Amino acid sequence: HVQLVESGGASVQAGGSLTLSCAASGGSLRDYCIGWFRQYPGKEREGVAAIYTGDGNTFYAGAVKGRFTISKDNAKNTLYLQMNSLKPEDTAMYFCAASTIIVHAPLIPVDYDYWGQGTQVTVS
Numbered sequence: 439h440v441q442l443v444e445s446g447g448a449s450v451q452a453g454g455s456l457t458l459s460c461a462a463s464g465g466s467l468r469d470y471c472i473g474w475f476r477q478y479p480g481k482e483r484e485g486v487a488a489i490y491t492g493d494g495n496t497f498y499a500g501a502v503k504g505r506f507t508i509s510k511d512n513a514k515n516t517l518y519l520q521m522n523s524l525k526p527e528d529t530a531m532y533f534c535a536a537s538t539i540i541v542h543a544p545l546i547p548v549d550y551d552y553w554g555q556g557t558q559v560t561v562s
Contacts, residue, residue: 440465440552442534447557454524454561460517460534460554471541473497473550474508474519476530476559483533485545487519497544501527524561531556 446458458474473488487508488497496508507520517534535550543549 442552442554444534444554444557447559449560452561455522458519462515466515471537471544472517473535475533475547478530483547488544526561529561531558
């Protein structure tokens with residue numbers, strides 16, 4: 439089974455930038471949809487950005503639209519999230535996930551099959 443490992447989380451100043459990576463092993467990113475989610479303590483996990491592996495169509499949560507960019511590199515089997523103009527409210531644990539089914543609501547976590555363990559992003 440595919441394993442996902444996030445990296446790149448750090449503490450950064452407000453207005454700064456950060457790039458998160460999600461490396462897949464034991465499989466490939468040739469799923470119908472892959473994405474990034476984040477979770478605040480005591481809150482429900484929420485979608486941040488997602489991308490269809492086939493056509494490359496992307497989806498973004500309103501809170502991050504225009505600031506975050508999702509991309510993938512199939513050759514490296516890696517998913518990325520470029521985060522710019524970071525705000526304190528972006529502070530959360532960030533997870534990458536992959537779905538083996540066609541996802542019609544790509545920012546909803548319930549349909550995703552595989553998850554990483556998360557990487558912490560703190561913005562001050």
